[in-house]
Structures are given as C-alpha cells and as structure tokens.
Amino acid sequence: MIKAVRGFKDILPGESEKWVYLENLARKFFLSYGFREIRLPILEKTELFARSLGEATDIVEKEMYTFIDRQKESLTLRPEATAGICRAVIENGLYAQGKILKLFTIGPMFRHERPQRGRLRQFHQLNAEVFGSNAPGTDAELIALALDILDAGGARGLRLEINSLGCPACRPAFREALKEFLTGVREKLCEDCQRRVERNPLRVLDCKRQECQSLYVDAPKLEDFLCPACKEHYLSVLKDLETLNIAYVKNPCLVRGLDYYVRTTFEIKAPDLGAQDTVAAGGRYDGLIKALGGPDIPGVGFAIGLERFLLIAELPEDLSPPFDLFVVALGEEARRLVLPLVRNLRRHGLVVDLDHEGRSLKAQLKQANRLRARFALIIGEKELQEGKVLLRDMTTGTQEPLALAELETALLKRLVA
RNA sequence: GUGACCGUAGCUCAGUUGGUUAGAGCACCGGGCUGUGGCCCCGGGGAUCGUGGGUUCAAAUCCCACCGGUCACCCCA
Numbered sequence: 178m179i180k181a182v183r184g185f186k187d188i189l190p191g192e193s194e195k196w197v198y199l200e201n202l203a204r205k206f207f208l209s210y211g212f213r214e215i216r217l218p219i220l221e222k223t224e225l226f227a228r229s230l231g232e233a234t235d236i237v238e239k240e241m242y243t244f245i246d247r248q249k250e251s252l253t254l255r256p257e258a259t260a261g262i263c264r265a266v267i268e269n270g271l272y273a274q275g276k277i278l279k280l281f282t283i284g285p286m287f288r289h290e291r292p293q294r295g296r297l298r299q300f301h302q303l304n305a306e307v308f309g310s311n312a313p314g315t316d317a318e319l320i321a322l323a324l325d326i327l328d329a330g331g332a333r334g335l336r337l338e339i340n341s342l343g344c345p346a347c348r349p350a351f352r353e354a355l356k357e358f359l360t361g362v363r364e365k366l367c368e369d370c371q372r373r374v375e376r377n378p379l380r381v382l383d384c385k386r387q388e389c390q391s392l393y394v395d396a397p398k399l400e401d402f403l404c405p406a407c408k409e410h411y412l413s414v415l416k417d418l419e420t421l422n423i424a425y426v427k428n429p430c431l432v433r434g435l436d437y438y439v440r441t442t443f444e445i446k447a448p449d450l451g452a453q454d455t456v457a458a459g460g461r462y463d464g465l466i467k468a469l470g471g472p473d474i475p476g477v478g479f480a481i482g483l484e485r486f487l488l489i490a491e492l493p494e495d496l497s498p499p500f501d502l503f504v505v506a507l508g509e510e511a512r513r514l515v516l517p518l519v520r521n522l523r524r525h526g527l528v529v530d531l532d533h534e535g536r537s538l539k540a541q542l543k544q545a546n547r548l549r550a551r552f553a554l555i556i557g558e559k560e561l562q563e564g565k566v567l568l569r570d571m572t573t574g575t576q577e578p579l580a581l582a583e584l585e586t587a588l589l590k591r592l593v594a
Numbered sequence: 595g596u597g598a599c600c601g602u603a604g605c606u607c608a609g610u611u612g613g614u615u616a617g618a619g620c621a622c623c624g625g626g627c628u629g630u631g632g633c634c635c636c637g638g639g640g641a642u643c644g645u646g647g648g649u650u651c652a653a654a655u656c657c658c659a660c661c662g663g664u665c666a667c668c669c670c671a
C-alpha cells in the first residue's frame with residue numbers, strides 16, 4: 178500500500194469541518210482588523226529563505242525541503258510564510274511611502290523535522306503581517322489580534338510571553354557582554370550551548386536545560402542594554418497591552434529561532450499542548466524587506482499554528498451541515514422522474530441525495546437515517562400510480578402525502594429556511 | 595538526527611508457557627419485516643498478523659534488520 182509521506186496528514190471529513198470553521202473564524206478577525214488576504218506560492222527559490230531566515234538557523238541548515246528542479250534551480254517548499262510575503266510585497270510593489278499594508282495568509286508550511294504531538298512536516302499557519310509601521314501600537318495590535326482569534330476558537334489558559342531583542346544599534350553591545358559572561362561559565366554549559374557561544378550566543382538563552390537556565394539568572398539582561406529608542410518602543414508596547422487589559426509575562430530569554438527579528442518578539446503558549454506548546458509566535462523584522470532588495474520599510478507579524486490551535490480549540494459539537502432530504506426512489510421509472518427534482522432542490526442550496534443503486538426501501542430509509550436527513554421523500558410504484566408521494570419526517574416518523582404535480586414548490590416551502 | 599514505547603479485519607482490541615481453520619465488539623451488506631429507518635435477533639463479506647530474513651517439527655507469539663506510528667530530546671507554529 179502506498180502511504181502518505183511521513184509527517185504529512187490527510188484531513189478527513191469530520192476533521193475538515195473544524196478546519197473550515199477555524200479558518201473562517203480567523204478570516205473574520207483578520208478582516209475586522211483591516212487585513213486583506215494574500216495567497217502565495219508554496220514553492221520559492223531557496224535563496225529567499227537562506228537570506229531571510231539566516232544561513233545559520235536550524236530551519237535553513239537542516240529542515241528545508243529543497244530540491245533542484247529541471248532548470249537546475251534550487252527550490253524550497255516554504256518553511257514559513259513571512260519570507261514569501263515580503264518577496265510578494267517587493268515584487269508587486271504593494272508598498273508606498275507612508276502606506277500601512279496589512280496582509281494575512283493561510284496555508285501549508287513544510288519542515289523536515291521528526292514528527293510528534295503538535296509537530297508535522299506539513300503543517301498549517303495563519304499569518305498576519307503589517308508593513309510600513311514603526312509604531313509600537315502595531316505590535317500590540319497584532320498581539321491582540323492573535324489572542325482574539327485564539328480566544329474565539331475556545332483556546333483557554335494561554336500565556337503571552339514577550340521580549341525585546343533590541344536593534345542593530347544596541348544588540349551588539351549586549352551580545353558582547355553576554356559572550357563575556359558565557360565564556361566565564363563555559364565549562365558548566367551543556368554541549369549545545371558551548372557550541373552556541375561562538376555561533377549565535379543569544380540562542381543560549383533559549384536553552385531548555387535546567388542546568389543552563391539556572392546559570393543564566395545571573396547573565397546580563399538584554400533589557401538593560403536596549404538603546405533609548407528600543408526601550409521606549411518596548412515600554413510602549415507593554416503599555417498598550419496593559420491598556421487593552423492583556424496579561425503578559427516578560428521573558429528575557431525569548432530569542433526565537435529566526436535571525437530577522439528585531440525589537441518585539443512574542444510567543445503565545447498553551448500548557449495543554451505538551452512539548453510543542455507554542456501555538457502562536459511573532460515579532461518585528463524591520464530590516465528584512467530591505468535585506469531582500471526592497472525599500473527600507475519596517476514589518477511586524479505573527480503566525481498561529483493551525484494544528485496546534487485545533488488541539489486546544491473548543492469547537493461547537495456538530496459542525497456538519499444539516500441534511501435536508503433523502504429521496505427514496507423505488508425502481509428505475511421513479512428514479513428517472515425524481516432526477517430533475519433533486520437537481521433543482523440542490524440548486525436552491527438544499528442538501529439532498531438519492532440512491533442510484535436500486536436498493537430496497539428499507540435500505541434507503543436506513544441510509545437516510547444514517548445521513549441524519551430531516552426528511553425522506555418516498556416514491557414507488559404505488560405513488561406513481563396515485564400521483565402522490567410521501568414526505569416522511571425522519572424525527573417523528575409521520576408521513577404527509579404530497580401531490581406529484583406540485584411537488585417541487587411543496588418541498589421548497591417546507592425545506593427552505 | 596537521537597531515545598523509549600508500539601504495529602493483529604475499515605475502527606477499537608483479545609489471542610495462555612510457540613501447538614488445529616487467528617477471534618470479538620463497532621462499522622458495512624443482507625434477511626427476519628418480499629414497501630418503511632432508529633431497537634432487537636439471525637446470517638454474510640472483510641486479515642499478505644507492518645515488511646523481510648532467521649530459530650523451530652511448528653511462529654501473530656522467540657531473535658535480527660528495515661518500514662511506519664506515538665511520545666520525548668532537539669527545534670519550533
């Protein structure tokens with residue numbers, strides 16, 4: 178048997194309704210926050226991701242689905258959405274001086290990781306990005322948006338963690354101070370962290386090991402190194418959050434895995450998720466557009482992991498659409514007679530089905546029952562002769578005779594809400 | 595990439611210290627009720643026991659390898 182590729186999952190009926198529900202819910206919020214949808218290719222030139230995420234990140238180093246196509250060009254299944262959105266913004270000239278551009282997109286991402294709870298190789302994200310705004314209010318607004326979507330989906334007990342990574346003006350000083358500190362305690366660090374000290378010292382702060390974390394309480398804090406502009410920005414974001422009554426936890430160790438972040442970074446965590454507990458994350462990436470060859474406009478955004486959202490979402494019990502009518506046609510003559518009727522009812526938006534297999538009345542009623550049809554329309558030889566069909570209410574079991582001649586209008590009257 | 599646990603009908607599982615033809619419940623199809631669903635009863639179809647090798651008179655059962663799944667590490671949405 179040919180099976181789906183490891184880490185790639187089918188979304189089956191029963192599950193797909195939940196996806197549509199959450200996507201629609203998110204769409205509603207994106208639109209009310211003034212965002213417009215952008216749909217993007219899932220395949221991009223490898224260079225785009227290498228340049229935007231950073232060559233030394235785990236994603237670029239070992240998690241991308243990269244291949245050489247027939248034109249001998251290196252292409253990559255997108256591991257995240259921001260790079261592609263930036264590319265599209267630049268390529269299509271969506272920016273303009275002073276214009277605020279708010280975009281969202283929904284779709285699959287691909288990373289070659291070992292699958293586990295809340296982690297797939299193809300997974301899906303809801304992304305929102307704002308271009309052209311330096312204002313801290315934009316950062317706070319995005320956080321509010323993410324939380325509103327998650328809350329409307331019934332996710333509870335969320336924890337917002339926030340940090341500021343500074344900017345190219347102030348981060349280097351902190352980097353040096355941190356490096357110095359780390360060199361002092363180097364022997365006590367775990368293997369991974371020892372490696373990080375040289376390559377990417379900030380990532381050390383993100384280490385999950387208790388031993389390392391207990392050392393870092395004495396480490397220099399990035400917040401103390403922020404330049405006045407970054408400091409003011411950070412405080413203003415926090416203030417907006419407070420004004421919006423949004424609870425947050427400052428996490429000076431929140432570093433994020435992508436190189437392009439500056440200033441605000443945040444994660445929304447859900448304790449119920451298990452090891453992969455980040456359901457949404459985002460931050461500011463002011464230099465990215467320029468680095469990709471575009472104008473010097475700032476950007477902020479976030480992504481919600483849809484699979485993870487689904488794991489903690491509280492959804493309405495029954496998301497399947499109501500099934501209006503099952504037409505029980507007994508015999509070929511009846512079936513032929515009913516064909517145009519069924520089609521017309523469907524064109525009116527009603528959910529209607531019938532049996533083409535020539536099964537018995539009993540079998541067809543059984544199917545109607547299984548489909549949870551509100552009504553069954555019974556038409557056999559007797560009905561054909563008498564010019565009357567039977568409309569059976571499947572919940573009460575009562576049957577009403579309807580004249581064949583005005584059947585369609587009679588049905589529409591009873592079925593259209 | 596590393597580790598632990600797990601792989602028996604479509605689904606959930608049973609299968610004794612290795613021993614006839616591998617079972618059950620649910621689901622599906624049919625019948626009881628030849629034109630009335632749900633409840634009940636009866637019957638039926640459906641399994642390369644994850645794959646390949648090995649041990650043995652004999653393997654779903656023991657051993658090895660591989661594949662897949664789950665969870666954790668790592669990393670992240």
